[in-house]
Amino acid sequence: MSNSQLTSTPTPQAAPPTEVVNIVKNRNRGKLAPGEKSLVASPGTWFVWFGIAAFFIFLFGIVLSVLVDSLGKPWFNTWLPESFTLGWYQESWARFDLTHIIGVTLLVAFSVIVISVIIGVPASYVLARSNFPGKKLVMLLFLLPILIPPITFGIPLATVMYNFGLGRTVLAVILVNLVPSVPFVIITMTPFIEQINPSIENAARMCGASMYRVFTKILAPLLIPGILAASILVLVRTVGMFDLTFLVSGPSSDTLVVAIYRAMTSAGGGESRQLISSMGVIYTAMMLLILIIALRFINPTQLVAQVKDSRED
Amino acid sequence: MTSATNTGSRARGSASLKHRLAERGVDTKLLLLVPAIVFALLLFVYPFAYGIGLTFQPLAGTQDQWGGGIFANYVAFFRDDFIFDSVWLTLRLALPAALFNVLVSIPIAFKLRSKFRGKRMLQTLLVLPITLGTVLTAQGLLIFAGRQGWLNRFLLENGIIDQPLQLVNNYLGVMLSLIISGFPFAYLLISSYLSGIDPSLEAAAKTLGANWKQRFRRITLPLLAPGLATTFILTFVLAFSVFPSARLVGDASGETRVLALMAYRAFSEQLDYSMASTIAMMMGVVELIVIAFVFLGRSFLYKGSTGGKG
Numbered sequence: 178m179s180n181s182q183l184t185s186t187p188t189p190q191a192a193p194p195t196e197v198v199n200i201v202k203n204r205n206r207g208k209l210a211p212g213e214k215s216l217v218a219s220p221g222t223w224f225v226w227f228g229i230a231a232f233f234i235f236l237f238g239i240v241l242s243v244l245v246d247s248l249g250k251p252w253f254n255t256w257l258p259e260s261f262t263l264g265w266y267q268e269s270w271a272r273f274d275l276t277h278i279i280g281v282t283l284l285v286a287f288s289v290i291v292i293s294v295i296i297g298v299p300a301s302y303v304l305a306r307s308n309f310p311g312k313k314l315v316m317l318l319f320l321l322p323i324l325i326p327p328i329t330f331g332i333p334l335a336t337v338m339y340n341f342g343l344g345r346t347v348l349a350v351i352l353v354n355l356v357p358s359v360p361f362v363i364i365t366m367t368p369f370i371e372q373i374n375p376s377i378e379n380a381a382r383m384c385g386a387s388m389y390r391v392f393t394k395i396l397a398p399l400l401i402p403g404i405l406a407a408s409i410l411v412l413v414r415t416v417g418m419f420d421l422t423f424l425v426s427g428p429s430s431d432t433l434v435v436a437i438y439r440a441m442t443s444a445g446g447g448e449s450r451q452l453i454s455s456m457g458v459i460y461t462a463m464m465l466l467i468l469i470i471a472l473r474f475i476n477p478t479q480l481v482a483q484v485k486d487s488r489e490d
Numbered sequence: 491m492t493s494a495t496n497t498g499s500r501a502r503g504s505a506s507l508k509h510r511l512a513e514r515g516v517d518t519k520l521l522l523l524v525p526a527i528v529f530a531l532l533l534f535v536y537p538f539a540y541g542i543g544l545t546f547q548p549l550a551g552t553q554d555q556w557g558g559g560i561f562a563n564y565v566a567f568f569r570d571d572f573i574f575d576s577v578w579l580t581l582r583l584a585l586p587a588a589l590f591n592v593l594v595s596i597p598i599a600f601k602l603r604s605k606f607r608g609k610r611m612l613q614t615l616l617v618l619p620i621t622l623g624t625v626l627t628a629q630g631l632l633i634f635a636g637r638q639g640w641l642n643r644f645l646l647e648n649g650i651i652d653q654p655l656q657l658v659n660n661y662l663g664v665m666l667s668l669i670i671s672g673f674p675f676a677y678l679l680i681s682s683y684l685s686g687i688d689p690s691l692e693a694a695a696k697t698l699g700a701n702w703k704q705r706f707r708r709i710t711l712p713l714l715a716p717g718l719a720t721t722f723i724l725t726f727v728l729a730f731s732v733f734p735s736a737r738l739v740g741d742a743s744g745e746t747r748v749l750a751l752m753a754y755r756a757f758s759e760q761l762d763y764s765m766a767s768t769i770a771m772m773m774g775v776v777e778l779i780v781i782a783f784v785f786l787g788r789s790f791l792y793k794g795s796t797g798g799k800g
Contacts, residue, residue, distance in 0.1 A: 221601075224597060225598050225600075225601045229598060229612075229616070232616075235634070235666065235670060238639075238641060239622070239626075239627060239634050239670070240622070240630060241634075242630055242639065243626065243629055243630045295525075296525045296529055297526060299523070299526070300525070300526035300527075302519075302522060303520060303522050304523075306519070307520070309516050309520060310514060310516070319526070319530065322530075323727075324723070324777075324781065325777070326727060326730055326750065326770075326773050326777055327731055328731055328733070328749075328750045328753050328754070328770050328773060329770045329774035329777075330537060330770075331770070332757050332770040333538060333540050333541025333542075333544060333770070334533065334537040335757070336537075336540070336541070336544065336757075336766075336767070337536070337537045355529070355533060356533050356534055359526060359529055359530070363526065388522075413620060417620075419623070420734075423754075424754075424757070424758075434623055434624075437625045437626070441628075450629075453629055457630075460623060461622060461623075464622070464623065465618075465621050467621075468617075468620065
């Protein structure tokens with residue numbers, strides 16, 4: 178007993194010094210060299226980690242419960258369904274003709290990418306390189322479709338399309354999705370082009386290269402990373418675009434999102450929940466694949482401003 | 491296209507005009523802009539103008555009910571409580587959601603700026619919800635946060651609550667879905683704006699003895715503010731035009747009867763294209779008012795270089 182008391186008594190005495198050391202350490206934190214790590218257990222850090230944790234609980238809860246639901250047989254009052262099956266996938270594939278729907282989705286997405294790159298990249302080149310009267314007006318023209326809610330221009334546009342007899346066709350879905358995509362390509366590509374040193378083009382032009390050759394031989398190779406980044410973003414946007422597609426699409430031209438929504442809200446209380454969940458899983462898997470491919474080419478935080486890496490490197 | 495190379499052989503008068511125009515930036519390069527402008531005029535400006543015209547062609551039924559001749563749609567919009575209240579319902583959802591997403595993204599983007607193990611993984615996970623899409627988020631929320639869902643089950647079984655929380659099919663459900671879909675977007679934008687700020691500015695302040703509060707308030711925040719305003723606007727646009735989730739996880743006839751839902755109903759259920767256009771245009775107007783306020787606030791802030799490139 179006495180021994181233990183002897184050993185325990187030094188600890189309370191030793192405690193204050195460590196606290197003092199901690200305080201000194203914390204005080205020093207603020208004056209450390211710029212390269213110092215800043216992950217300190219301050220209230221701010223706790224708040225941040227708590228926020229991230231709460232976000233992840235919801236995120237994983239949502240993803241997992243949809244996944245489990247799509248695989249489960251009847252699931253009501255228990256933690257997990259009684260047994261698992263892949264039947265819902267087969268059933269939803271057959272019932273909603275997912276081959277057709279996914280085909281339409283990919284067709285729409287790739288057409289939108291190709292057209293918006295062809296239209297957008299030359300325009301962003303001009304906006305990045307030259308100053309001309311009315312440039313601000315043109316910029317505004319390209320900014321507005323991004324700033325205005327999709328429904329605002331979507332409803333008049335859909336009305337026009339129905340008037341022209343384009344309603345419920347795949348062409349209408351492609352055209353509608355181009356409206357925000359082209360400005361989007363222009364706005365993401367302009368900073369990319371600004372980074373390219375104009376003297377390279379000038380040198381080519383000095384040597385007699387035409388505009389077309391400058392574009393194909395000089396700019397295009399340099400712009401490939403930017404074009405890839407922009408197209409992947411357009412792909413994600415188009416596959417996920419609900420509002421605009423919904424306004425003009427019909428049964429034969431629905432993309433996957435719209436098909437899921439229609440199944441969820443169809444008359445008579447909607448389709449059985451597991452069918453919708455399995456479609457949701459297919460949708461997420463598709464998007465995830467796109468995103469994983471995308472992250473191989475682009476750093477998500479480098480899209481807006483050109484990054485100057487911090488000094489830690 | 492090759493005009494630049496053979497102007498020498500042309501007459502002097504036209505060359506000088508050409509040069510004078512070229513000095514102001516008008517040259518053949520501008521032709522590259524033509525497809526984009528034609529596209530914008532055809533698919534954006536023309537339908538938009540058409541939509542505005544459409545708002546002044548009310549259906550006979552609207553005119554009979556609300557009067558006002560060609561302005562009947564607008565009379566109906568402002569007089570009909572059922573429609574007009576949606577303005578407030580939409581703003582009540584969109585403003586807090588956008589504000590929350592931006593404010594929460596700031597500290598998280600800040601903490602994740604420094605290097606540590608698993609940073610890329612964490613960033614990827616934060617951006618992941620972009621792949622979910624509103625419809626799947628809605629479905630997931632219904633299952634996960636519903637009365638029988640894991641969340642309520644966990645809280646009930648651990649005795650934290652004794653009644654299941656009502657998290658979906660109401661205002662809260664839509665708010666949650668707006669946060670889950672809007673936060674990754676806000677975080678992505680803010681962290682890229684943050685990375686555009688030259689770290690040597692902060693380092694300089696550090697050598698002058700500024701602590702983190704001073705550095706944040708005097709250096710980072712003013713440099714970040716324009717980016718914050720842009721992010722707020724873009725997240726607000728997203729939240730403002732929400733409608734699948736308002737229908738699916740919300741209470742579409744009550745608390746979350748947003749403008750987009752009303753516009754869509756008029757469009758496809760009542761086939762009243764002119765009323766639908768009116769609601770859509772009014773949506774644009776309300777949103778532009780909010781954006782104008784943000785820009786007004788932004789114009790008081792520092793607008794110079796952030797030290798970074800671009």
